[in-house]
Amino acid sequence: MHIADVQKTYAMVVGAVLVLLGLVGFVNAPILGIFGVNLAQNLLHLVGGGVIIWQAGKKTNMWTGIIALVVGVLWFVPGGSGLLASIFAINAAISYLHIAVGVVSLGVAYGVKE
Numbered sequence: 713m714h715i716a717d718v719q720k721t722y723a724m725v726v727g728a729v730l731v732l733l734g735l736v737g738f739v740n741a742p743i744l745g746i747f748g749v750n751l752a753q754n755l756l757h758l759v760g761g762g763v764i765i766w767q768a769g770k771k772t773n774m775w776t777g778i779i780a781l782v783v784g785v786l787w788f789v790p791g792g793s794g795l796l797a798s799i800f801a802i803n804a805a806i807s808y809l810h811i812a813v814g815v816v817s818l819g820v821a822y823g824v825k826e
Contacts, residue, residue, distance in 0.1 A: 722820045723768035726776060726813070730761030747809070750801040773821035781814030783807070 734757035737749035764772055786792040787807035796802035802810075 718824050719770040719773055719820065720768040722817075723764055723772045723776070726773075726817065727761040727764030727766075727768065730757045730764065732761075734758035734761060746805045748797075748801040748803045748806065753800040753802070756800070770821055770824075773817050777814045777817030777819075777821055779814075780810045780817060784810030784812075784814055 733743065733749075734754045736743055737754040737757065741750070742748045764776060783796070783802070784807045787796055787802065787804065787810075793802075793804075793807075796807070
């Protein structure tokens with residue numbers, strides 16, 4: 713498998729998962745009884761997942777990692793948790809998940825050697 717294929721495949725899987733989460737969030741909230749969701753977060757996941765699938769590649773993985781990591785870390789900044797909770801219904805579990813996705817996405821973006 714070529715390096716570009718790994719980058720594109722990873723991005724497409726992440727994008728598909730985001731689209732699926734966006735759809736599931738409309739009918740089952742909280743997801744798995746752990747992850748709080750609301751309309752804004754569902755729409756963001758649908759649009760973001762679609763863009764990730766459309767632009768799948770190394771840069772997409774890099775930006776997915778950066779954005780996910782910032783959202784995850786923002787939970788721990790004073791005032792950040794209240795902001796995230798009020799706009800997107802983000803809770804601590806989602807923040808830890810965002811940090812994990814951010815680290816893995818950046819690992820794929822920068823760790824897969826060309």
